[in-house]
Amino acid sequence: MENIYTVCGMCTVRCPAMAGVENGWIRFLQGNPHVPAMAGALCPRGSAGAALTADGERPQTPLIREGARGEGRWRSVTWDEALDYVCDRLKTVIDAHGARSVALSDRGGPFRDMHRAFLRGLGSPNYCNHDSSCARNVHHANLSLTGLGRKGVVYDYRHARHVVLQLRNIFESIDVQEVNNLTAAIEKGCRLSVIDIRANVSATKAHDFFLVRPGTDYAFNLAVIHVLIKERLYDAAYVDRYIKGMGKLEMFIEPYTPEWAEAETGIEADRLRRFVHRLAEAAPAVIWHPGWMAARYRNSFYVCRSIYIINALLGAIGTQGGLPLTNKPADVDRKGLKNFQDLFPAPKEKRADGVGWQFPHLEKGPGLCHLLYKAMETDEPYPVKAYIAYRHDPLMGFPEPDRLKRIFDRLDLLVAITFSWSDTAWYADVVLPLSTYLERESIIACKNTLRPYFFVRRRAVDPCFDTRAEWQIIGGLARRLGLEQLDFDTIEKIWRFQLEGTEVKPEDFAATGMVHLADAPLYRDRNNLSFKTPSGKIEIISEQLEKNGIASLLPYEPIPRPPQGMFRLTFGRCALHTQGHTVNNPLLFEQMPENALWINTASAEALGIADGDRVEVSQNGYAETITAKVTDVIHPEAVFVVHGFGHTLPVESRARGRGLADNKFMKGGLDLWDPAGGAIAYQEHFVAVRKAYQQGTRP
Numbered sequence: 118m119e120n121i122y123t124v125c126g127m128c129t130v131r132c133p134a135m136a137g138v139e140n141g142w143i144r145f146l147q148g149n150p151h152v153p154a155m156a157g158a159l160c161p162r163g164s165a166g167a168a169l170t171a172d173g174e175r176p177q178t179p180l181i182r183e184g185a186r187g188e189g190r191w192r193s194v195t196w197d198e199a200l201d202y203v204c205d206r207l208k209t210v211i212d213a214h215g216a217r218s219v220a221l222s223d224r225g226g227p228f229r230d231m232h233r234a235f236l237r238g239l240g241s242p243n244y245c246n247h248d249s250s251c252a253r254n255v256h257h258a259n260l261s262l263t264g265l266g267r268k269g270v271v272y273d274y275r276h277a278r279h280v281v282l283q284l285r286n287i288f289e290s291i292d293v294q295e296v297n298n299l300t301a302a303i304e305k306g307c308r309l310s311v312i313d314i315r316a317n318v319s320a321t322k323a324h325d326f327f328l329v330r331p332g333t334d335y336a337f338n339l340a341v342i343h344v345l346i347k348e349r350l351y352d353a354a355y356v357d358r359y360i361k362g363m364g365k366l367e368m369f370i371e372p373y374t375p376e377w378a379e380a381e382t383g384i385e386a387d388r389l390r391r392f393v394h395r396l397a398e399a400a401p402a403v404i405w406h407p408g409w410m411a412a413r414y415r416n417s418f419y420v421c422r423s424i425y426i427i428n429a430l431l432g433a434i435g436t437q438g439g440l441p442l443t444n445k446p447a448d449v450d451r452k453g454l455k456n457f458q459d460l461f462p463a464p465k466e467k468r469a470d471g472v473g474w475q476f477p478h479l480e481k482g483p484g485l486c487h488l489l490y491k492a493m494e495t496d497e498p499y500p501v502k503a504y505i506a507y508r509h510d511p512l513m514g515f516p517e518p519d520r521l522k523r524i525f526d527r528l529d530l531l532v533a534i535t536f537s538w539s540d541t542a543w544y545a546d547v548v549l550p551l552s553t554y555l556e557r558e559s560i561i562a563c564k565n566t567l568r569p570y571f572f573v574r575r576r577a578v579d580p581c582f583d584t585r586a587e588w589q590i591i592g593g594l595a596r597r598l599g600l601e602q603l604d605f606d607t608i609e610k611i612w613r614f615q616l617e618g619t620e621v622k623p624e625d626f627a628a629t630g631m632v633h634l635a636d637a638p639l640y641r642d643r644n645n646l647s648f649k650t651p652s653g654k655i656e657i658i659s660e661q662l663e664k665n666g667i668a669s670l671l672p673y674e675p676i677p678r679p680p681q682g683m684f685r686l687t688f689g690r691c692a693l694h695t696q697g698h699t700v701n702n703p704l705l706f707e708q709m710p711e712n713a714l715w716i717n718t719a720s721a722e723a724l725g726i727a728d729g730d731r732v733e734v735s736q737n738g739y740a741e742t743i744t745a746k747v748t749d750v751i752h753p754e755a756v757f758v759v760h761g762f763g764h765t766l767p768v769e770s771r772a773r774g775r776g777l778a779d780n781k782f783m784k785g786g787l788d789l790w791d792p793a794g795g796a797i798a799y800q801e802h803f804v805a806v807r808k809a810y811q812q813g814t815r816p
């Protein structure tokens with residue numbers, strides 16, 4: 118059996134992996150054994166990668182739409198015909214509306230450089246990733262306090278003494294290295310506290326679990342800051358040295374006592390106090406995770422800011438065992454990869470989503486997808502007429518899919534580059550089928566961390582169908598559009614281009630699939646930290662926010678509670694599925710074929726609902742049925758589903774008709790977002806629930 122180093126592509130974490138290949142097929146998949154924190158493991162989804170590759174229910178050839186959008190009548194075509202078609206349409210759009218009328222979105226990650234370069238080469242500023250439906254609030258929160266983005270710090274679980282998970286469910290929304298590192302820390306005595314509206318799997322492993330009222334995280338955190346300051350539990354030396362604006366914070370926090378918070382959150386004041394004392398005892402080796410999916414409420418940006426402030430008060434930012442600063446290649450005196458994007462000048466046009474000019478406090482990079490869609494809907498500030506969804510399924514991921522379809526109907530061209538079917542691919546004009554991660558190689562990527570490294574994904578097996586790698590698809594488009602700089606005939610040439618000047622050669626990846634850029638993890642000197650703010654300190658009052666009319670310290674306002682007889686609709690992840698794109702995977706479907714509606718026992722009893730009953734969930738005249746999971750461990754004001762179910766496509770025989778799609782119950786949700794942090798407020802929607810009776814059996 119030959120071992121081939123790859124990078125898992127079953128979710129956006131991209132764990133280093135190794136495929137054992139025999140007779141042209143995958144015999145064994147495991148985490149890269151040379152990465153200690155992988156411990157040779159993959160999560161369930163990662164382990165199902167071969168089932169995805171073997172699955173005939175994915176796009177197998179390039180397809181051009183024949184019928185109406187979404188009708189499902191396709192013409193199977195050659196790659197030349199598909200790429201010619203896309204490029205002809207792109208040229209027509211660009212001639213009529215300019216290059217800025219072309220947009221591309223993806224799901225982020227380390228393999229974006231080439232397709233971003235393609236868009237930049239065309240002259241369009243309208244690159245977006247999915248992040249306004251995920252972690253944009255987290256990113257902007259850290260940016261507003263430290264000048265570092267979300268990835269400017271790492272989470273040093275191995276050395277942590279107390280970890281708090283609030284907007285992060287590590288044991289279900291999995292990053293294998295994080296899971297292993299946190300598990301090892303817990304085994305060595307690290308305390309785990311979880312704050313959530315339901316007992317998720319992370320909560321089952323916690324020493325302390327706080328079941329808070331939905332939408333009150335900000336109140337909880339303000340009370341934590343109150344206790345830290347009032348009881349002088351913070352790291353005074355660190356605060357003196359690194360925090361600017363402490364006086365303003367002290368005044369602001371005055372009214373937010375634990376007793377005040379108890380009335381909001383339902384968490385006893387004394388319990389919260391004990392928790393804060395435990396945090397202070399463990400400081401500075403504390404990680405209060407600032408969150409992954411923090412697109413929840415209109416105050417979630419401030420929840421994220423409060424988390425970073427708590428970490429700072431505990432002296433954890435920039436500290437071993439807390440949130441040390443991330444190292445890029447230059448931080449360890451090495452040269453980084455050569456970028457494809459640098460081959461082209463940055464577009465001068467303003468972004469269609471307003472980021473960087475209408476919203477100058479928000480970072481331009483990946484923009485805000487929901488505002489890009491708004492531009493498509495209104496032609497303001499200018500028309501966006503061609504859209505490439507690269508491994509991105511906004512029709513499953515954003516609220517109001519029917520409205521989004523009407524918006525997409527205004528496009529002259531919608532292209533999906535994808536390895537699996539999705540609602541967006543089904544609605545596209547052209548589907549360009551991507552090989553699965555086991556069938557394709559990718560550009561070399563760089564992981565910025567304590568010990569930064571380059572890593573490579575090699576092709577483990579030949580494509581089962583007429584699919585291509587990204588570099589081939591982008592190269593084919595680029596060649597036709599006069600962007601020869603992106604047209605390579607082998608992946609080796611691409612790798613050599615990227616590695617120019619780095620003293621690393623493609624052969625250097627042969628032994629382990631990666632090349633470390635430093636001999637050991639590098640922790641910055643905690644006594645000599647510098648942050649990327651005007652003062653070089655952690656700034657409680659952000660000049661950038663204030664000058665754009667946004668409060669740095671937002672007084673608490675309760676989030677609206679569910680109307681009588683309704684529940685707040687919440688959603689999240691489980692270990693078996695990655696949003697929508699694994700639900701039709703044969704192995705994963707077998708393990709979990711549909712989602713269920715978590716509902717509190719008392720709430721269910723009042724509605725005559727028993728565990729396992731079919732229930733009807735409705736909002737604004739739209740209804741679906743689903744199985745109820747009746748449990749004590751969810752707050753009575755909320756119901757919960759795992760996201761990604763409710764598929765309707767005829768090409769997905771397994772997933773079709775199973776479970777409920779939460780994003781269909783979010784009327785007005787595309788407009789419900791927070792201009793301070795930029796993200797959608799997904800959890801401000803309410804549904805009615807009642808027992809579903811078969812026809813003729815209603816009592």
Ligand code: SF4
Pocket residue numbers: 125126127128129130131132158159160161162163164291292293
């Ligand atoms: S977390 Fe799981 S699915 Fe995601 S990259 Fe890692 S192994 Fe793959």
